[in-house]
Amino acid sequence: MPEQPLALLHEPLPVFLTIMGVILIAPLLSTRLRLPGIVGLVVGGILIGPFGFNLLETEGIVELFSIIGLIYLMFNAGLEIDLAQFNRVRNRAILFGVLTFTIPLIGGTLLGRWLGFTWGGAILLGSALSSHTLIAFPILTRLGVVNNETVSVTVGATVFTDISAFLVLAVITGVSGGDADIGEFLTLFALMGALAVGILVILPRVGKKLFEYLRGRDVEFQYVLFILFVAALLAEMIGVHAVVGAFLTGLAINSMLPRHSQVIGRILFVGEALFIPSFLVYSGMITDPGAFIGGEALMIGLAMTIIAYVAKFAAAAITTRLFHYNRDELWTMWGLSQCQAAVTLPTILVGVEAGLFPLSVFNGTMLMILATSITSPLLVQRFGQRLRTPQVVSLPQNLFERVLLAISNPETQDHMIALMQLLSESKGGKLAVLNVALANRAGAIEGLDDQDQVVNAEAFRHSEVTRIERIDDSLSRGILYTATEQNATLIALGWRGKPTLAQNIFGTVLDDVLWNSRTPVMVLRITHPINALERVLMIMEPNSTAMNFIDEMADAAIIVADSLNVPLVVLSAKEYYAEVCDCLERLKMDHPYTVNVLDAPGIGVIENKIAASDLVLLSTTGTRQRFQSSLGKIPEELAHRTGASLAIIHYQS
Numbered sequence: 001m002p003e004q005p006l007a008l009l010h011e012p013l014p015v016f017l018t019i020m021g022v023i024l025i026a027p028l029l030s031t032r033l034r035l036p037g038i039v040g041l042v043v044g045g046i047l048i049g050p051f052g053f054n055l056l057e058t059e060g061i062v063e064l065f066s067i068i069g070l071i072y073l074m075f076n077a078g079l080e081i082d083l084a085q086f087n088r089v090r091n092r093a094i095l096f097g098v099l100t101f102t103i104p105l106i107g108g109t110l111l112g113r114w115l116g117f118t119w120g121g122a123i124l125l126g127s128a129l130s131s132h133t134l135i136a137f138p139i140l141t142r143l144g145v146v147n148n149e150t151v152s153v154t155v156g157a158t159v160f161t162d163i164s165a166f167l168v169l170a171v172i173t174g175v176s177g178g179d180a181d182i183g184e185f186l187t188l189f190a191l192m193g194a195l196a197v198g199i200l201v202i203l204p205r206v207g208k209k210l211f212e213y214l215r216g217r218d219v220e221f222q223y224v225l226f227i228l229f230v231a232a233l234l235a236e237m238i239g240v241h242a243v244v245g246a247f248l249t250g251l252a253i254n255s256m257l258p259r260h261s262q263v264i265g266r267i268l269f270v271g272e273a274l275f276i277p278s279f280l281v282y283s284g285m286i287t288d289p290g291a292f293i294g295g296e297a298l299m300i301g302l303a304m305t306i307i308a309y310v311a312k313f314a315a316a317a318i319t320t321r322l323f324h325y326n327r328d329e330l331w332t333m334w335g336l337s338q339c340q341a342a343v344t345l346p347t348i349l350v351g352v353e354a355g356l357f358p359l360s361v362f363n364g365t366m367l368m369i370l371a372t373s374i375t376s377p378l379l380v381q382r383f384g385q386r387l388r389t390p391q392v393v394s395l396p397q398n399l400f401e402r403v404l405l406a407i408s409n410p411e412t413q414d415h416m417i418a419l420m421q422l423l424s425e426s427k428g429g430k431l432a433v434l435n436v437a438l439a440n441r442a443g444a445i446e447g448l449d450d451q452d453q454v455v456n457a458e459a460f461r462h463s464e465v466t467r468i469e470r471i472d473d474s475l476s477r478g479i480l481y482t483a484t485e486q487n488a489t490l491i492a493l494g495w496r497g498k499p500t501l502a503q504n505i506f507g508t509v510l511d512d513v514l515w516n517s518r519t520p521v522m523v524l525r526i527t528h529p530i531n532a533l534e535r536v537l538m539i540m541e542p543n544s545t546a547m548n549f550i551d552e553m554a555d556a557a558i559i560v561a562d563s564l565n566v567p568l569v570v571l572s573a574k575e576y577y578a579e580v581c582d583c584l585e586r587l588k589m590d591h592p593y594t595v596n597v598l599d600a601p602g603i604g605v606i607e608n609k610i611a612a613s614d615l616v617l618l619s620t621t622g623t624r625q626r627f628q629s630s631l632g633k634i635p636e637e638l639a640h641r642t643g644a645s646l647a648i649i650h651y652q653s
Contacts, residue, residue: 015061018048023277039373041277042366045284058285062278069279070346071232072271074166074243078250079264089149092323093156100315100337101161104129105168107307115300120172121356124347127168128365129308131161131343132336145387150329153319154336162247165343169350170235170244191238199231199248204256208613211531220263220531224253243346257531258422258565283345287366288359297360301367308368312338328386335379339372340365399520399556399649401429404468404488406436406479406513413494415526415645420492421465422530426563432466432486436478476512483519492522495639495646514650523648525639527612533645534613535569536561539606540580540598541618541634542573549651550576553619554583556649558591560617568593571609606634612643621651 022044030040048055056062105126112122145151170192207227214220228249235245257264288297316333319325325333348365351357400423407413417433424431468486472478483491493510514521538557554570561568572580574597581595598606610616616638635648 010057010060012061015056018055019062019065019278019281022048022281023274026281027277035374038280039370041280042284042287042370045281046287046289047284048281049285049287051285051288051290056285058282062282062285065275065278066282069271069275069277069282070349071228071242071246072275073279074246074343074346075228075250075253076268076271076276078162078247078252079254079268089152089156092149092153092319094160095322096153096315096319096333097157097160097164099318100132100157100312101130101164103315104307104311107311108304111303111307117356121351123168124172124351124356125361127165127172128344128347128351129304129311129340131165131340131347132158132312133339133343143384143387145384148329148332148387150320150325150333150387151336153323154333157337162343165347166244166247169347172351172356188238192244195231195234195238195245196248198234199245199252200255203227203231203249203252207252207256208532208534211529214529217262217266221266224263224267243350255565258426258563261422261531262418263531283349283366286359286362288363295360296358297363298367299364300361301364304364305368305371308340308372309338328383331379331383332387335376335383338379339376340369345369398429399490399552400424400426400559401489402487403429403431403490403492404434404479404483404486405431405492406434406482407494415529416492416494416524417465418530419524419526422563423560426559429489430466432468432482432488434468434470434479434482436470436472436475436482438471438473438475474512475509476516479509479513480517483517488519490520490522491517492524495523495525518652520652521650523635523646523650525646526615527643527645530564532613533564533566533615535566535611535615536564536617537610537614537644538568538570538617538619540570540572540576542575549619549621550579551583552651553649554580555587556619557617558584558587558593560615560647561593562591564615566615570595571598571606572596573598607638607641610638610642610644614644616642616644616646618646618648619651620648 022041026040026044027037028040030037030043046052050058105123108126108129109122110126112125113119115122117125171188210223211220214223228246231245231249232242233245235248236242253264313334316330316337319333320330344365348357348362352359352362400420403420403424405416405420407416417431421431423429468482470478470482472481479491479493482488491513493513495510510523514523536557538553540553557568557570568591570580570584570593572595577595577597584593584595618635635646638644638646
C-alpha cells in the first residue's frame with residue numbers, strides 16, 4: 001500500500017490548488033505533444049495520486065468533485081447531442097449505430113465471460129465498448145467538412161450508441177449483481193419509463209412556463225443545476241445510477257433551451273473548466289500504472305483495445321459498403337467512432353463500484369482510453385482533410401452579422417438584448433447596443449438618467465456586446481448615423497405596441513428610421529423571456545413581400561427558430577406558398593418547420609392561430625404604401641389582442 005499523503009495536502013486550500021494546477025498545466029503540456037487534453041489530465045492524476053507522488057488522497061474534496069464531474073459529464077453528453085442532425089440522416093445513422101453498438105457489445109460480452117464475469121458484468125463490459133466519444137470532431141470543424149454525410153451519420157450514431165449504452169447501464173446496475181427475476185425487471189423498466197417521461201416530456205413543458213417567471217440568468221442557471229441533481233437523485237432512488245438521470249436531463253434541456261443560450265453556456269463552462277477535468281484527474285489518481293507492466297490489467301487493456309479497434313472498423317466497413325462511401329470516408333468514420341472516453345469511463349467505474357468488475361478492468365480501460373484518444377485524432381486529421389465538402393447553397397447575406405440595437409426603455413430592454421445577442425452570436429455575428437441622448441437647442445442633454453439605467457441594467461452585466469452612447473438632437477438621426485458608421489446589417493428597435501392618435505403605424509421615431517434606413521429594420525415587442533418562447537410563427541400576408549426577397553425572409557425565419565431551438569411554422573398566402581417551400585428546402589437546415597396556406601387575410605384568421613408563448617414574425621418590403629395596404633394595422637391589433645411577442649422585419653427594396 002502506498003504511504004499516506006502529506007498532512008499539508010489534507011487541508012482544503014492546498015488540495016484545491018493542486019487540482020487546479022493539474023487542470024491548468026496538464027492539458028497545455030499534452031497539447032504541446034499533440035495529444036488530446038484528456039490524456040494530460042489522466043496522466044496528471046496518476047502523478048499526484050497514491051500510485052504516483054502520493055500528494056493527494058482520493059477521498060474527501062477530490063472524490064466530491066469527481067462525483068459532480070461524473071454527473072456533469074453525462075449531463076453534457078445529453079446536452080450536446082445534435083438531435084436535428086440525427087433526424088436528417090436518421091435511417092443511415094440508426095443502421096450504423098446498431099452496427100457500431102452491437103458488434104463491440106458482442107465482443108466485449110464474450111471477453112467478459114472468458115474472464116469469468118457474470119452475465120450482467122459481461123454485458124456491461126460490452127456496452128462500455130459500444131459507445132464512442134467524438135473527441136476528434138473539432139478537427140473536422142476546423143477542416144470545414146462537417147457537412148459530409150459520413151460525418152453526420154457518425155455523429156447521429158452517437159445518439160443511438162449513447163442512449164443504448166445508458167439503457168444497458170441502467171438495467172444492469174438496477175438489479176443486484178446483474179441477476180433478477182422477471183418481476184424485478186418489469187418494476188425497474190416501469191420506474192425507468194416513469195423517470196424518462198417525467199424528465200423528457202414533463203420537464204421541458206414545466207420549464208418553459210417557469211422561465212416566464214424566473215428573473216436573471218443567475219436564477220436560471222441555479223434552476224437548471226437544481227433539476228439536474230434532483231433528476232440524478234431520483235435515478236438513484238429508483239435503483240439506477242445517478243448518471244442516467246443526468247443524461248436524460250441533458251436531453252431535456254437540449255430540447256428546452258436555445259443552443260446558444262447564455263444559461264447553457266454558463267453550465268458548459270463550469271463543467272468543462274472545473275468539474276469534468278476534476279473527474280478525469282480522479283480517474284488518473286485511482287489508476288495503477290504499475291498494473292500495465294505485465295499482469296491482468298495489461299492483458300485486459302490490450303484485449304479491450306483490440307476489440308474496440310476491430311469492432312468499430314467492422315461497423316464502419318459494413319456501413320461504407322452498404323451506402324457506397326469511399327475509402328477516405330471509411331477511415332474518417334472509423335477514426336471518429338473508435339475513441340472510448342465519455343461514456344466508457346463512467347460505465348466501467350460504476351461497474352467497479354457495483355462489484356461487477358475487479359479494479360484491473362478499470363486499469364485496463366484507462367490503457368484503452370489512452371490508446372484510442374491518441375489514434376482517433378491522428379486518423380481524422382489525416383483522412384478528414386481529403387473529404388470533399390458538398391456544394392454549399394448560396395445563401396443571402398447574414399442578416400444578423402452586425403446588429404445595431406437601439407434602446408431607450410430600461411424596463412423592456414432585457415428580453416430584446418437577450419434575443420438579439422442570441423441571434424447574432426448563433427451565426428458568428430456581433431451586437432452593438434445604442435442609447436441616444438437628446439441635446440436640446442440650449443445645449444442641455446436630455447435622457448442621461450435613462451442612459452445610466454441602461455448602462456447599469458442587469459442585461460448588460462452578462463452580455464458581451466459593444467455599448468455605444470451618442471448625443472444627438474434627433475433620436476432617429478442618431479440611430480441612422482450610427483448604423484452607417486457601424487456598417488450595420490440590421491437595425492433593431494423596441495416597440496411598446498401601444499400607439500397614440502398622433503402616431504402613424506409604429507410611432508414617430510420608428511417611422512423615421514423605418515422609411516429612411518438603407519438597412520433592414522426589425523421592430524420588436526418581446527413580452528416573454530426568450531427561454532419561455534415555444535414557437536416561431538411567421539405570417540406572410542398577401543402582397544406584403546416582393547418575390548425577390550422571399551429567400552431573405554425564409555432564411556431569417558429559420559435562423560430565428562433554430563437559434564431559439566423552437567419549431568418554425570409558416571402561414572403563407574397562396575402567392576408565396578410554393579416559393580417559400582422551395583426556399584426552405586434549398587436552405588437544407590436541420591430544423592423542424594411546417595408551411596401552411598393562410599386561409600384568408602386579416603386579423604381575425606391570424607389571431608386564432610397565435611399562442612401567448614409564440615414569437616410572431618412579420619415581414620414586408622418596399623414603400624410605406626405597400627406596408628399599409630398589406631399589413632395595415634395588423635401589428636397594432638396583434639399587440640392589442642394577444643400577449644405574443646412580435647418581430648416585424650422591413651427590407652429596403
